[in-house]
Amino acid sequence: MRDAISDPIELPDPHSDASIGVLKTSMSPKRMALKRFVNHRAALISAIVLVCIIIFVALAPITTRYGVNETIFPASEGPNQNLAPFDLAWFGTDGNGRDLYSRIIYGAQVSMLIGLFTAIGSVLLGTLVGGLAGYKGGWLDDILMRVTDIFLALPLLVVLVIVRGMLKNVSWVSTLMGDPNSVRFLVILLTIIGWMGVARLIRGQVKQLKEREFVEAARALGATSKRIMFRHLLPNSVGQIMVALTFAVVGAIAAEATLSFFGYGPDAGSGMTSLGLLIRDSKRAVPPGYWWLVVFPGVFFIILSLCINFIGDGLRDAVDPKMQQELK
Amino acid sequence: MTDATLSIRDLRVTFKTLLGPVQAVRGVSLDVHPGEVLGVVGESGSGKSVSFLSIMGLLGKNAVIEGSAKVGDVELVGANQKAMRRVRGSEVAMIFQDPLSALNPVHRVGAQVAEMILAHQRDMSKDAAANRAVELLDLVGIPQPEQRARQYAHEFSGGMRQRVMIAMAIANNPKVLIADEPTTALDVTVQAQILEVIDRIRKEMGTAVVLITHDLGVVARMADRVQVMYAGRVVERSDVHNIFHESRHPYTRGLLGSQPTLGRERLTPIPGAPPNMLQPPSGCAFRARCVHAAPQCAGDLPELVQVGLTESACVRANELEALV
Amino acid sequence: MLRFIVRRLLWAIPTLFIVTFVVYCALRLATNPLASYARANPRIAKQPEKMAQYIEENGLWPGVGGYIRGYFTWLKGFLTGNWQVSIKGSRPVWPNLKDALINTLRLGIMASIVGISIGLALGIFAALKPGRLRDTAVNTGALIGFSIQPFISAVLLQLFFAVQWAKWFGEPLLPTSGMYPPGHTGFDPVLMLKYMILPVIVVSIQTVAAYSRYMRASLLDVLNSDYLRTARAKGISERRVLVKHALRNAMVPIVTLAALDVGAIVGGLIISEAIFEYPGMGMFFLTAESNGDFPELMPWMVIVTSSVIIFNLLADLAYAWLDPRIRLD
Numbered sequence: 001m002r003d004a005i006s007d008p009i010e011l012p013d014p015h016s017d018a019s020i021g022v023l024k025t026s027m028s029p030k031r032m033a034l035k036r037f038v039n040h041r042a043a044l045i046s047a048i049v050l051v052c053i054i055i056f057v058a059l060a061p062i063t064t065r066y067g068v069n070e071t072i073f074p075a076s077e078g079p080n081q082n083l084a085p086f087d088l089a090w091f092g093t094d095g096n097g098r099d100l101y102s103r104i105i106y107g108a109q110v111s112m113l114i115g116l117f118t119a120i121g122s123v124l125l126g127t128l129v130g131g132l133a134g135y136k137g138g139w140l141d142d143i144l145m146r147v148t149d150i151f152l153a154l155p156l157l158v159v160l161v162i163v164r165g166m167l168k169n170v171s172w173v174s175t176l177m178g179d180p181n182s183v184r185f186l187v188i189l190l191t192i193i194g195w196m197g198v199a200r201l202i203r204g205q206v207k208q209l210k211e212r213e214f215v216e217a218a219r220a221l222g223a224t225s226k227r228i229m230f231r232h233l234l235p236n237s238v239g240q241i242m243v244a245l246t247f248a249v250v251g252a253i254a255a256e257a258t259l260s261f262f263g264y265g266p267d268a269g270s271g272m273t274s275l276g277l278l279i280r281d282s283k284r285a286v287p288p289g290y291w292w293l294v295v296f297p298g299v300f301f302i303i304l305s306l307c308i309n310f311i312g313d314g315l316r317d318a319v320d321p322k323m324q325q326e327l328k
Numbered sequence: 329m330t331d332a333t334l335s336i337r338d339l340r341v342t343f344k345t346l347l348g349p350v351q352a353v354r355g356v357s358l359d360v361h362p363g364e365v366l367g368v369v370g371e372s373g374s375g376k377s378v379s380f381l382s383i384m385g386l387l388g389k390n391a392v393i394e395g396s397a398k399v400g401d402v403e404l405v406g407a408n409q410k411a412m413r414r415v416r417g418s419e420v421a422m423i424f425q426d427p428l429s430a431l432n433p434v435h436r437v438g439a440q441v442a443e444m445i446l447a448h449q450r451d452m453s454k455d456a457a458a459n460r461a462v463e464l465l466d467l468v469g470i471p472q473p474e475q476r477a478r479q480y481a482h483e484f485s486g487g488m489r490q491r492v493m494i495a496m497a498i499a500n501n502p503k504v505l506i507a508d509e510p511t512t513a514l515d516v517t518v519q520a521q522i523l524e525v526i527d528r529i530r531k532e533m534g535t536a537v538v539l540i541t542h543d544l545g546v547v548a549r550m551a552d553r554v555q556v557m558y559a560g561r562v563v564e565r566s567d568v569h570n571i572f573h574e575s576r577h578p579y580t581r582g583l584l585g586s587q588p589t590l591g592r593e594r595l596t597p598i599p600g601a602p603p604n605m606l607q608p609p610s611g612c613a614f615r616a617r618c619v620h621a622a623p624q625c626a627g628d629l630p631e632l633v634q635v636g637l638t639e640s641a642c643v644r645a646n647e648l649e650a651l652v
Numbered sequence: 653m654l655r656f657i658v659r660r661l662l663w664a665i666p667t668l669f670i671v672t673f674v675v676y677c678a679l680r681l682a683t684n685p686l687a688s689y690a691r692a693n694p695r696i697a698k699q700p701e702k703m704a705q706y707i708e709e710n711g712l713w714p715g716v717g718g719y720i721r722g723y724f725t726w727l728k729g730f731l732t733g734n735w736q737v738s739i740k741g742s743r744p745v746w747p748n749l750k751d752a753l754i755n756t757l758r759l760g761i762m763a764s765i766v767g768i769s770i771g772l773a774l775g776i777f778a779a780l781k782p783g784r785l786r787d788t789a790v791n792t793g794a795l796i797g798f799s800i801q802p803f804i805s806a807v808l809l810q811l812f813f814a815v816q817w818a819k820w821f822g823e824p825l826l827p828t829s830g831m832y833p834p835g836h837t838g839f840d841p842v843l844m845l846k847y848m849i850l851p852v853i854v855v856s857i858q859t860v861a862a863y864s865r866y867m868r869a870s871l872l873d874v875l876n877s878d879y880l881r882t883a884r885a886k887g888i889s890e891r892r893v894l895v896k897h898a899l900r901n902a903m904v905p906i907v908t909l910a911a912l913d914v915g916a917i918v919g920g921l922i923i924s925e926a927i928f929e930y931p932g933m934g935m936f937f938l939t940a941e942s943n944g945d946f947p948e949l950m951p952w953m954v955i956v957t958s959s960v961i962i963f964n965l966l967a968d969l970a971y972a973w974l975d976p977r978i979r980l981d
Contacts, residue, residue, distance in 0.1 A: 042792060150671060153912060153960040155919035158953075161941055165682025254801055258923060261803050262938065283807055283927070286828075289815045298804045305799035313795060386881055409890070416887035429878035433977055434901055447888040480976045496886070 033239065033318040043314020046307035053304065057108045064102035065090070069271025092292035094281065096271075100293065103273055104300055110266065110274040112304075114187055114256050119248035121191035126198025127241060133199065134206030135229060141203070148196040156193075160259055164189055183266045186259070190252050197251070198244045205240045209233050239319025246312035250305050257301065275301050332359035333536040334420070334504045339395035339405070341375070341382045341560075350605045352378045354560035355395075355629070360504060360536040365527075367551030367568065368540045369583070373602050375560040376540050380506045384422055385412040399503060418448040421497035425509040427489035431481035437492050438462060438477025444499040464495040468525050487518035491525060498529055505529075506538045511546060523550050544587060548572065556580050559603055559613035561629070566638035576640040578618045612643070620644055653979050656972055664965045668958060675953045676723045679946060685739070686712050688944030692739045710736055710947070726950065736947035745948050749936060753918065753955065756925070756932035758844075760917035763852045767859025768910060774860065775867025776899075782872055790864055797861030806854045806927040813850065826850050829929035851928045855921060859913075866909060870902040877901075904974045908967045915963025919956035 037043055056063050086092075091100035133141040151159065167173050167189065168180045178184040209215065210233070218228050253275070259265045260276025267277060278297040285293035341353035353375040360366045370376040381387050383397035383404045397404040399419050404412070424430040432440060441461035446452060452460070458477070465473035468491040481489060490510060497505055507526060511519040527550060530537050539550055547554055548568065555565040556579065564577040575581050582598040600617035603609055609616060611626040618625070624643055635645040689706060690697035697703065707713065711725030729735060735745050778790035813826040827847050832840070874880060875898055883897045884890075913920075922934030929935070933952065940948040972978045 042795075146667070149964065150667075150957070150960065153916055153964065154957065155916065155922060157922050158919055158937065158956070162678055162682045165941075166678055169681055169684055250799075257801065258803065261923070262926065279804060279807065286807060286811050286815055289811075289819060291811055291816065294807055294811050298808055301801070301804060302796075302799050305801070306796060309795050309799050384885060386884055413887040413889065416885055418887060422885045424878060424882065426878060430882045432879040432883065432897055432901070434904070434975055435897075443888065444886045447886055482977050493882075496882075 037314050037318040040314040040317055042310045043317075046310035046314075049303070050307040050311065053108070053307070054112070057105055057112060060105055060109055064099075064105050066099040066102045070098065070102075091296045092290070094293055095284075098271070100296060103278065104275075104297055107273040107275045107278050107297070108300070108304070110183065110272065111253050111256055111276065114183060114190070114266070114274070115249040115253040117187045118190040118194055118252035118255075119245050121187065122194035122198050122248045122252075123241060123245045125191065125195035126244070127202050127237075129195065130199030130202030131206050131229065131233065131237075134203035135210060135225070135233065137207075144199065144203070148200055151193075151196055152200070156255065157258055157262070159193060160189065160255065161262075161264060163193065164259075164264060181265075181267050186256060186266045190255050193255070194248060194252060198248060201240060201244050202237060205237050206233055209236055239315070243312055243316045243319065246308060246315055250308040250312070253301075253308075254305065275304075331361060333362050333399065334358075334360040334538070335396075335398045336379070336383065337396040339379055339382065339397060340393070341378055341387070342392045343387075344390045344392065345606075348606050349392075351608055352560055352605060353382065354608065356557070356560070356562055357632075358555060358562065358565070360538055362503070362536050363530060363534045364552045365530060365537040365539055365550050367547040367554040368538060368557060369542065369544065369547055369554060370557035371542060371602055373559075373605070374557040376557045377508050379557075380422070380508065380538060380540065384416055384420060384506070385409075386422075414448075417444055417502070418500045419502055420504045420506065421500070421502040422506040422508065423490070423493045423497045423510055426513045427486065427493050428481060430493060431489060433481055436478055436480060437484070438465070441465065441477070441492070441496045441499060444496045448500045460499070461495075464499055465492065467498075468492075468495045468529075469521075470495070485518075486514050487521055490514065490518075490522050494522075494525055494529070498533065498535070501533060502535060504536045504538065506540070508540045509542070510539075512541070512543070519546070520549075526550070544572075544583065556583070559608060560605065561613065561641065562632060563614065563641045564638055565632060570637040574637040576635045576638050576645040577642045578620055579614050582617075612641070620647075653972065656979055657969060660965055660968055664961055668961055671957050671961065672727070672954055673723050675957060676726060676950065677719055679949050679953060680712075680719065680722070683941070683944040683946045683949060685710070685944070685946035688946065689739045692943065692945075730951070730954070735951065738948050739945050740943065745951055749948070749951055749955075752931060752933045752936040755930065756918055756921055756934065759848060759851055759855070759925070759930065759932060760921055762848065763855035763921075764859065764910075764914065764917065766852060767856035768863050770856070771860040771863025772867045772906070774864040776871060778864065778868045779871035779875060782875075787868070790868065794861040794865045797857050800857055802854050802858065802923045803927055805857055806850070806924055809850050809854060810927070847930075851921075851924050851930055854924050854927075863906070863910075866906050867902065870905055871898060874898050874902045904971065907974060908971045911963050911967035911970055915960045915966075918959045 089099045089101065091104065094100055094103070129144065133144045164180065167177060167185075174180065177188045215228060215232060218232055223231075256265065256274060257276030257279060260267070260274055261280045261283075263280070265276050265280070266272075266274055275297060279301065282294040282297055285291075336359075337357045339353055339356045340351070343350040343352055356375070356379050358366065368376045368379075378387070382391060382393045385404070385407070387393070393405055395405055399415060402411070402415060402419070404415065404420075407415075431437065435443075438458060438461045441464055442454070442457040445457045445460055446454070449457070462473045462477050465477055470476055470488060470491055476484070476488075481492070484492065493510075505526070510526070511522055514522060523546065526537060526539075529535060539546070541547060551568045553565065553567045554571040555562050556571070556577065557563065558579050564571065564575060564580045566574070571580065572584065575584065579598075586595060586597050588595060598617055603613050603616065609626075611628065612618070612621075612630050615621040615625040622644060627643075630641040630643050632639040632641045633645070635642075686703075686707065690703070696706075711722035712718075713721055726736070737743060738745055774790050774793075778787040781787060810828045814828045817825045826849055828850065832843060832847065879901075880893065880897055883893045918933055919937070921930075921932060922937060924930070925932045925934030926938060933956075937949070937952055939945075940952065
């Protein structure tokens with residue numbers, strides 16, 4: 001046999017006839033994930049729709065037709081309450097003569113901001129606690145699991161209401177969090193409740209990664225725990241963190257809507273509104289049959305939730321380690 | 329050959345995938361005789377497992393199977409589901425690589441063996457089947473079979489689990505036993521025990537055994553005849569001694585040459601990688617990695633021809649003797 | 653196995669005590685029972701001796717020590733059947749709570765049965781042909797279902813089936829509130845069912861979405877497993893493969909989840925009950941909370957949290973019974 005060392009064979013030229021069929025070079029995991037996300041049609045469409053919504057909502061004074069508390073014309077000029085849509089106001093008006101279309105946009109602003117800040121807070125806190133618990137394990141981990149188990153199994157509204165009541169009545173806390181009816185209070189409240197779900201996810205992820213060989217290798221090379229956590233575990237968890245972030249946003253928006261529905265929402269007066277408050281107001285519009293006040297906010301809310309949910313689903317598929325072997 | 333238990337002729341298996349049709353098996357023919365062990369050797373992707381999974385009907389709906397595979401007089405390719413089910417487990421039985429995942433984790437082991445029995449011997453009572461299951465566990469060398477029959481798969485060690493799989497496979501006295509990498513997941517010491525069990529059964533029951541593996545050591549120990557597969561085709565076939573000492577195919581030589589042995593300082597792997605079966609190369613699939621490749625290798629698909637003491641699918645086989 | 657059960661039970665009991673203690677402190681902090689009592693009974697509030705008596709009877713001493721003493725006072729009363737009475741008119745808590753509990757259980761169990769069966773069926777339907785149209789449809793449908801929060805679907809359904817229907821056809825098709833028409837007495841199952849249709853639909857949407865996804869994922873996992881291939885290699889009938897092997901294994905995680913969900917029924921229907929004015933545990937909670945009625949809220953919370961803890965335990969036990977690998981714990 002030939003000696004492969006002194007007379008090495010050149011690897012076949014990829015363009016020559018003899019090597020037809022040798023696989024192309026592989027892609028990095030990030031590119032693979034991106035490619036998979038883009039292939040998930042619903043997620044892609046949702047991302048585009050969501051971006052449109054965000055642009056629309058962010059450019060509020062330009063895209064709205066009236067202010068949030070502004071009547072479309074003064075009552076003195078004629079009846080302005082509960083007008084049906086398409087005539088004078090695109091989506092109709094509410095009981096105070098205000099333009100529903102504009103109010104939906106302003107409400108979306110509030111809700112989405114609440115969602116965003118809550119999600120960031122929950123994910124930061126949850127990643128910290130969950131990551132530590134997953135990495136250290138032991139009794140810290142056990143207790144965390146038991147506590148979050150019970151908390152997560154209790155009805156959300158009950159937990160929200162009770163914790164809200166607690167925080168309201170403890171003086172130093174309420175100075176920190178502001179007026180119970182303010183947006184700031186709500187964001188902090190939702191963060192306090194929300195980090196637990198994220199912590200569970202990240203803990204699970206870290207536990208899994210901890211067993212992987214590259215961690216063992218890093219430790220064998222003398223890496224400290226801190227280094228392992230920041231340079232190895234965290235970057236590999238980015239995918240799951242992003243998924244958690246997405247679902248945290250939609251969870252927060254839904255929680256705000258639930259709270260507002262029952263009167264615990266960010267009602268600072270001055271006519272400001274959120275999606276949840278709009279839906280709460282819509283309940284009153286059912287008996288007289290003012291359908292536009294019910295349908296437009298409700299459908300908008302559903303579409304917004306749907307988009308974020310689809311994106312989250314797409315992200316989850318994109319970073320799922322099981323699916324990373326599909327392209328063999 | 330007329331007394332072959334299993335006869336495969338020109339078997340082709342193509343998978344319909346999103347990227348296009350993948351030709352996993354491209355014309356395989358073989359015979360296995362009663363009491364004989366046919367070793368099937370090849371790399372991952374050579375089609376060695378797929379060939380046999382296909383005739384058992386265990387591939388998914390996206391597999392297109394053509395050709396012929398006969399067990400006795402029964403044709404397996406293209407048979408309907410009912411006919412396949414009659415053959416599976418009674419005429420032809422299969423054992424797989426990883427016994428932990430191949431056994432159902434929530435059913436007791438004895439029940440799983442009994443299920444195999446009851447599937448094909450309908451008139452047996454449940455109790456009789458359970459007793460027979462215990463007998464079978466004893467036959468494959470599992471100590472305290474009555475107690476162990478009531479246990480679950482995770483309570484067994486790897487070697488014991490594989491014995492359970494074997495017991496299950498031979499429950500209905502099959503004519504053919506296909507063992508797909510049965511020892512790959514096991515320790516070397518346990519490997520020898522399992523192979524010994526298979527060997528004993530073959531002698532006692534006259535079963536034809538197909539032993540699929542990538543481990544040449546296993547083949548050397550167990551096989552009567554060996555066929556080497558590459559890229560969906562059989563490239564060489566002979567009895568075991570000749571394959572090891574009188575091989576006439578560069579791929580086989582390459583496999584033998586890449587084995588680590590005492591005294592050799594460097595490993596000599598075969599350079600390059602197996603071809604992509606989406607677009608298989610023309611002619612001999614090995615030519616891209618073959619030291620002796622010549623223009624005629626890119627022509628028609630080479631057929632197995634008796635050259636010297638082996639059947640080889642190398643068009644230059646005659647010259648090989650002189651070259652090395 | 654027995655050791656497993658005993659261990660879990662031993663965990664559950666102290667957990668119950670700790671949780672009820674935490675709940676006690678949280679509720680006292682949140683509702684301020686003394687102030688709420690004073691608010692509800694302004695005349696008595698003006699009499700300091702009566703207030704002091706109230707504090708003594710109900711263990712409402714302030715401070716950390718006071719809370720601990722208060723908890724045990726409450727606990728003794730609770731366990732001996734000597735429950736504290738509501739701040740409104742001193743009426744006993746249990747009769748209303750019992751009715752609320754029964755109503756919620758009716759609604760919850762019916763919605764669970766409907767939702768879980770439909771959800772599982774859809775999940776199986778999707779998993780049997782993965783990647784094809786039916787699979788994408790079920791998946792997308794589930795995500796849409798998740799995005800439809802109960803209060804939105806409730807309001808929209810009310811609008812459609814009652815108000816709009818009445819406009820088009822003269823009379824509402826389905827009622828929108830309560831359990832019976834106002835003024836009705838006695839037990840009428842058919843009428844009750846008519847009133848429950850909309851709430852059940854609203855609650856089931858989310859259940860169907862969740863369980864279709866669970867079952868699809870679980871069944872797909874199992875269908876791709878090695879042991880299923882072995883089962884087929886045995887030559888047993890396809891029906892047996894699907895039922896005895898595939899479904900049997902796929903159901904294990906689902907039974908656990910279902911057990912947890914059942915535990916959450918008693919407190920989990922608040923939103924739907926509120927919208928449909930259905931007199932269940934949800935309405936009880938909301939009314940009590942807005943009044944700050946601690947004596948009514950505590951038993952309510954005890955029932956809800958105990959239910960969660962007990963069903964948590966049952967879920968663990970069920971998992972171990974169904975999956976022998978877990979019993980090693």
